[in-house]
Amino acid sequence: MRKKPKILNIETLATTRFFNIEKLDLEFSNGERRQYERLKPPGEGAVLVIPMLDDDTVLMIYEYSGGTDRYELALTKGKIDKGESPIDAANRELMEEIGYGAKDLKLIKTMTLAPGYQSNFTHIVLAQDLYEASAEGDEPEPLEVVEYKLSDLEQLVYRQDLTEARSIAALYMAKEIIRKQNL
Numbered sequence: 441m442r443k444k445p446k447i448l449n450i451e452t453l454a455t456t457r458f459f460n461i462e463k464l465d466l467e468f469s470n471g472e473r474r475q476y477e478r479l480k481p482p483g484e485g486a487v488l489v490i491p492m493l494d495d496d497t498v499l500m501i502y503e504y505s506g507g508t509d510r511y512e513l514a515l516t517k518g519k520i521d522k523g524e525s526p527i528d529a530a531n532r533e534l535m536e537e538i539g540y541g542a543k544d545l546k547l548i549k550t551m552t553l554a555p556g557y558q559s560n561f562t563h564i565v566l567a568q569d570l571y572e573a574s575a576e577g578d579e580p581e582p583l584e585v586v587e588y589k590l591s592d593l594e595q596l597v598y599r600q601d602l603t604e605a606r607s608i609a610a611l612y613m614a615k616e617i618i619r620k621q622n623l
Contacts, residue, residue, distance in 0.1 A: 443469040445466040445467055445468045445469070445474075446466065446467045446468075447464055447465070447466060448465040448466065448467055448473075449463075449464070449465040450462055450463070450464055450465075451463045451465075453477070458481055458482075459479045459480065459481050460479070460480045460481070460482065461477060461478075461479060461480075462477065462478050462480050463475055463476070463477050464476045464477070464478065476557070477557060478557050478558065478559050479557060479558045479559065479560070480559045480560075481559070481560045483519050483520065483521075483522070484519070484520040484521070484522060484524065485519070485520050485526070485560060485561040485562065485563060486517060486518060486519050486520060486560065486561070486562045486563070487517060487518060487519075487520060487526050487529045487530045487533060487562065487563050487564075487565055488515050488516070488517040488551075488562050488563070488564050488565070488606050488607065488610055489515060489516040489517065489530045489533055489534055489565045489566075489567050490515055490564070490565070490566050490567060490610050490611065490613075490614040491515075491516060491534055491538060491540060491542065491567045491570060492566070492567065492568045492570070492614065492618070493570060493587065495590075495618050495621075495622060496589050496590050496591050497587050497588070497589060497590075498515075498587070498588050498589075498590055498611065498614070499516075499538050499540070499570075499585055499586070499587060500513055500514065500515055500585070500586050500587075500588055500607075501513070501514060501515070501516060501537055501538060501583045501584065501585055501586070502583065502584040502586065502601075503579070503583055504580075504581075508603070510601075511584075511601065512601055512602070512603060512604060513586070513599060513601045513602040513607075514602070514604045514607045515606075515607045515610055515611075516530075516533050516534055516537045516538055517533065517562070517606075518532075518533040518536070518537070520563075526547055526563035526565060527545045527547060527565065529563075530542075530545055530563075530565035530567060531545060531567070532575060533577075534567055534570075534573075535573045535574055535575035536574075536575045536576065536577030536578070536579070537577060537579065537583055537585075538583070538585045539572060539573070539574045539585070540567075540570040540571065540572060540573060541570070541571055541572075541573035542567035542568060542569060542570050542571070543568075543569035543570075543571065544567070544568040544569040545565055545566070545567050545568075546565065546566045546568075546617075547563055547564070547565055548564050548565065548566050548610075548613055548614075548617060549563075549564045549610075549613060550562070550563050550564070551564060551606060551609070553605075553606070562606055564606070564609075564610045564613065566613075566614055566617060590611065590614065590615045590618065593611055593612065593615055596611070597611065597612075
C-alpha cells in the first residue's frame, strides 16, 4: 500500500516571476529521510487548448519560446487567472491568441510536465464550434495562426518546429475523441 512521505519542512530557495524553487524535507514510511527540490509556479495552473475549426482542422500558433530560443509550433495555452475556471481560461486564451471563442469546451485531461520536480498542472481543453471573437492578450507580438489537419497528424508530429510534448499528446487525444464523436 502506498503511503505518501511526511513533509517535515518546506523552504523557499528562490523566487522569480514564474516559479518558486522549494526544498522539501521528507520522511518516508520506512523512516528514510530525503530532500527534494521542486519548481512551484504561483497561481492556479495553466490551460492548453485544442481549437478545432471543423472535425479535421486544428488551429495552431507559432510563438517565440525562450527555452529553445526559437519559434515553436504549438497549441494555444496560458495561465489560469485567480478565480477563473479552466474552461473560462481556455476560452479567454483562444480569444487572445487566435481570435476565436468556442461554444463547446470540454476538459479532457489534466497533465503534468515533470512531476518529479515540477508541481504545475496543465488542463487540456478541446474547443469546438468556434466563432470569431478577440480580446487583448499579453503576448509581446502578434502570433501567427496556422491550420493543420488531424488527418495528417502522423506527419505533423514529426515536424522539427513541433516539439512540445503537451501539444503532441493533446493532438492525439483530440483526434481520438473526435473520431469517437463521429461514430
